[in-house]
Amino acid sequence: MSSGARGRARAGLVATLAWTAVSAPGAGDIPPQDRRSGIEFTTPAVQAMQRDDMSNPAMLAVLDGEALWDRPAGRANKACRDCHDNADRSMRGVAARYPAFDTASGRPIDLQGRIQACQTRHQRADAFALESSPLLALVSHVALQSRGLPVAPPDDPRLAPHLANGQALWMQRMGQLNFSCSQCHDTHWGARLGPALIPQGHPVGYPIYRIEWQTMGSLQRRFRNCMSGTRAEPYAWGSPEFVDLELYLTHRARGMAMETPGVRP
Amino acid sequence: MLDLEARALLRVPAKARRGEIVEIRTMVSHPMETGHRTGPDGRLVPRDIIREMVCTYDGQTVFRAELFPAVSANPYLTFDLVATRSGDVSFRWTDERGRSMTRSARIEVE
Numbered sequence: 001m002s003s004g005a006r007g008r009a010r011a012g013l014v015a016t017l018a019w020t021a022v023s024a025p026g027a028g029d030i031p032p033q034d035r036r037s038g039i040e041f042t043t044p045a046v047q048a049m050q051r052d053d054m055s056n057p058a059m060l061a062v063l064d065g066e067a068l069w070d071r072p073a074g075r076a077n078k079a080c081r082d083c084h085d086n087a088d089r090s091m092r093g094v095a096a097r098y099p100a101f102d103t104a105s106g107r108p109i110d111l112q113g114r115i116q117a118c119q120t121r122h123q124r125a126d127a128f129a130l131e132s133s134p135l136l137a138l139v140s141h142v143a144l145q146s147r148g149l150p151v152a153p154p155d156d157p158r159l160a161p162h163l164a165n166g167q168a169l170w171m172q173r174m175g176q177l178n179f180s181c182s183q184c185h186d187t188h189w190g191a192r193l194g195p196a197l198i199p200q201g202h203p204v205g206y207p208i209y210r211i212e213w214q215t216m217g218s219l220q221r222r223f224r225n226c227m228s229g230t231r232a233e234p235y236a237w238g239s240p241e242f243v244d245l246e247l248y249l250t251h252r253a254r255g256m257a258m259e260t261p262g263v264r265p
Numbered sequence: 266m267l268d269l270e271a272r273a274l275l276r277v278p279a280k281a282r283r284g285e286i287v288e289i290r291t292m293v294s295h296p297m298e299t300g301h302r303t304g305p306d307g308r309l310v311p312r313d314i315i316r317e318m319v320c321t322y323d324g325q326t327v328f329r330a331e332l333f334p335a336v337s338a339n340p341y342l343t344f345d346l347v348a349t350r351s352g353d354v355s356f357r358w359t360d361e362r363g364r365s366m367t368r369s370a371r372i373e374v375e
Contacts, residue, residue, distance in 0.1 A: 054276045057339040060294040063272040214338035215296070 029186040030200055035256060038199035041190075042265055046211070050263035058140060058209035058261030061133075061216045065141025068134055074125025080138070083122065087145055095143035096151050096258050099247045101158045107240060108162045108247050111139050112218060130237040136207045136216040143207065143260035150257060151204060153250040162240075166248025169241055175232030181245075184226075196265075202253040203246065205262020212265060219246055271295060275356065277370035281348035289320070289328075290343040293358050293366070299334040317359045318342060322372075323352025348374045 039047055053059050069087055072079045084090040095111055102109035102117065109117065115138050116127035128135035170181045184193070185201035192198065206219045213221075220242045224234040235241040276290040293315070300312025312334065320328040328344050346354070355369035 054274050054290055055292065055341060057292065057294075057341075059274055060272045060292065060339055063274075064294070211337075 036200055037202055037204050041197040041199040046263055046265055056263055061137045061140040062144050064137035068138050069141055074123030076124045078123050091142045091145040093146050093149050095146040096149045097154055099243055100154050101156045108159055108243050110243050110246050131218060140207050140261050146258045147260055148257055150255045151250055151253045153254055162244045163247055163251060166244035169245050170248055175230035177230045179230045202256055203249045204253055204256050205259045208262040208264050210264045271366050273368045275368060275370050277354050277372055280373045283374050285348045286345050287348050289346050291356055292339055292341045294339055297336055297338045314361060315358050316361045319357045321355045323350055348372060350374050
């Protein structure tokens with residue numbers, strides 16, 4: 001090895017150590033200026049579909065969410081609106097700050113989980129099932145109020161161990177194909193997997209309308225997609241692993257603009 | 266499906282000049298279940314599709330489409346209309362059980 005190459009290797013090692021030391025995991029291996037939303041990896045037709053609220057099918061879910069927001073439910077017979085008033089004011093920026101720490105469970109909770117908790121604690125109703133249409137509709141309605149705002153995960157020290165776990169899961173090889181999330185989305189983004197471009201995996205548009213699914217889906221559904229792709233057994237819906245992964249990804253996408261409701265192929 | 270009524274997104278310009286060609290866009294929420302897919306229990310999910318969409322302009326049919334199982338969920342239909350007079354542009358979607366939903370928007374021609 002030439003001294004120049006050794007110098008570069010050492011500089012690289014120092015940089016890696018420095019990154020590990022500050023490892024409030026910023027942008028993973030992707031420098032902040034190179035971060036790109038998944039929509040930039042799609043065709044112009046898909047981009048146009050997302051851009052125009054009249055052709056974005058996810059807006060139908062938003063309309064459902066608006067209706068549910070006003071509908072009283074549960075033994076308390078309260079609607080979301082009774083406590084939170086107009087979502088366009090009260091929910092502005094909320095989705096950009098989730099997952100957040102939930103004192104009751106002592107764990108991070110994502111937006112689906114938060115709405116479920118609100119349903120059981122305050123409406124005293126049966127919560128909508130995870131990944132059900134009405135829950136995704138409510139989440140879409142809430143998350144739309146953060147569109148255009150930067151992803152702003154809370155700097156809560158109680159989240160630190162979960163954030164570290166999320167990062168570890170992101171780096172963890174899994175499945176029969178023995179791939180980690182990071183190998184595709186940090187190292188090989190922009191390359192092709194079959195016909196599809198590999199995106200960087202920033203969760204800025206969720207819940208999304210995925211044309212392949214012909215319906216709305218959460219980030220957890222997307223995780224399950226990738227996991228079954230690597231032939232790993234997906235974690236259960238709402239599992240702590242998924243929420244920790246969501247937490248890590250929102251830190252990794254800190255500062256990127258929210259674009260919910262997204263459209264993906 | 267949700268136990269909510271179906272939703273529709275309509276783009277009909279509120280105003281147009283007489284004789285102007287305007288673009289109409291419609292999208293309606295519907296699963297368009299083909300009847301060929303199996304559910305988690307391995308059984309076929311029954312077919313549930315919209316069969317027809319009709320658009321009337323001031324009472325006169327100006328656009329009609331038949332839909333089939335190959336049409337995607339949340340059918341999106343767009344077409345042009347010559348704005349000849351002020352009136353309601355109404356849309357009716359009918360599923361194969363004969364249930365239908367109607368929406369309309371007003372266009373003012375000056």
